[in-house]
Amino acid sequence: MEDTKNFGIFNSFHLKVLAMLIMVIDHVGAILFPQYLVLRVIGRLAFPIFAFLLVVGFHYTRNVWNYMLRLLIFAFATEIIFDLAFRDTMLEFSHQNVFFTLALGIFMLILFERNYGWPVKLASAVICMLIADLICCDYRSAGLILILCIHLAFKRPAWMRALSILAGNAAIAFPIFGIQLYGGLAAIPVALYNGRQGPKMKYFFYIFYPLHLLILYILKKLI
Numbered sequence: 001m002e003d004t005k006n007f008g009i010f011n012s013f014h015l016k017v018l019a020m021l022i023m024v025i026d027h028v029g030a031i032l033f034p035q036y037l038v039l040r041v042i043g044r045l046a047f048p049i050f051a052f053l054l055v056v057g058f059h060y061t062r063n064v065w066n067y068m069l070r071l072l073i074f075a076f077a078t079e080i081i082f083d084l085a086f087r088d089t090m091l092e093f094s095h096q097n098v099f100f101t102l103a104l105g106i107f108m109l110i111l112f113e114r115n116y117g118w119p120v121k122l123a124s125a126v127i128c129m130l131i132a133d134l135i136c137c138d139y140r141s142a143g144l145i146l147i148l149c150i151h152l153a154f155k156r157p158a159w160m161r162a163l164s165i166l167a168g169n170a171a172i173a174f175p176i177f178g179i180q181l182y183g184g185l186a187a188i189p190v191a192l193y194n195g196r197q198g199p200k201m202k203y204f205f206y207i208f209y210p211l212h213l214l215i216l217y218i219l220k221k222l223i
Contacts, residue, residue, distance in 0.1 A: 008158065010189055012056055013198030016205060018189060019049035024212055031085055031216045032223065041179045047098070047139060047172075048146060048165050048186035052193070054102050055150045058109050060197075068106040070206065075099030078210040085217040093136070099209070100137035104128055105147040112148070145171040162187035 010018075026043020029036055061067045075097060082097040083089055108128035112121050125148055129141035137143070146168030153164035165187035173180035 008192035008194035010192045011194055011196040011198035012053060013201065015049055015189060015193060016053055016201065019046050019053065020205065020208060022046040022049070023209075027085070027213065027216055031213075031220055037179070041182050044180055044183035045186040045189075047143065048169055048183050049189060050098070050102070051105070051143070051147045051168070052150050052161070052165065052186075052190050054105055054147060055109070055154050058106055058151070059154060064106060064110055068103050068110070071099050071103035071106060074206045074209070075103055078213070081210045081213050081217065085213040085220075096135055096137040097209075098138040098143075100135060101132065101139055101143045104132055104137060105144055108144055108148065109151055112151070139172055142168075142172040142174075158191045158193070161193070162191035165190050 022043055023046040025039050026046055029039025029043060033039060057067060058064055078097050078099055080090055083092045086095070105128075108125055111124035111128070114121075114124075116124070125144070129144045132139075132141045132144050139146070146165075149164040149168035149171075150161070153160045166184045169180070169183040169186070172183065
C-alpha cells in the first residue's frame with residue numbers, strides 16, 4: 001500500500017498513463033516523423049516520470065528481486081523489436097532498450113539500501129552506472145543518476161521530489177543540453193503525486209512497450 005500522506009492530484013496510475021502517452025508521442029516522432037522536433041520535445045518528459053514510478057515500485061513492491069527479474073525478462077524479450085523500430089535491423093548493440101536501464105536502476109537501489117557505509121553505497125552506484133555505459137542502455141549512466149536522485153528525495157516533501165527530477169534530468173541533458181532540458185518539466189506532475197496507487201496495471205506497461213514499438217515499425221514499413 002502506497003503512502004497517502006500527500007495531497008496531490010495524480011496517483012501512480014495517472015502518472016503511468018501520462019508517461020505512456022508521452023512515450024508514444026516521442027516514439028511516433030522518432031520512428032515515423034523525425035522532421036517534427038516538437039514530438040521529441042514532448043517526449044523528453046516520459047523517462048523522468050517512468051524513473052519516478054520505478055522508485056515508487058521499489059519502495060512498495062513486495063519483492064524487489066522479482067521486480068528486477070520481470071524488467072530483465074522483458075528487456076531481452078523486447079530488444080529485437082526495439083532494434084527493428086529504431087535501427088531497422090534484428091540485433092544491434094550500440095543502444096539497448098529502456099527496460100535494461102530500469103532493471104539496472106532497481107539493482108542499484110537494492111545495493112544502495114543494503115546496510116553498508118556510504119563509501120560502499122556510492123561505489124556500488126558508480127559500478128552500476130559504469131555497467132549502464134558499458135552495455136549502452138537507454139540514457140546510460142545519466143538515467144541511473146536520475147533514478148538515484150529521485151530515490152534520495154522520495155520520502156521528502158513534494159518540492160524536493162520535484163527538485164530531484166530537475167537535478168537528475170540535468171545529468172541526462174549535460175553536456176549537450178538541447179531538448180532534453182524539457183524533461184525537467186516532468187517535475188510538475190511528479191510534484192503533484194498524491195502517494196496513492198490507483199487502478200492496478202501491473203503487466204500492461206510491460207506488454208504495451210514492445211507492442212507499440214512493433215506497431216510503429218509496421219507503420220513505418222507501410223508508409
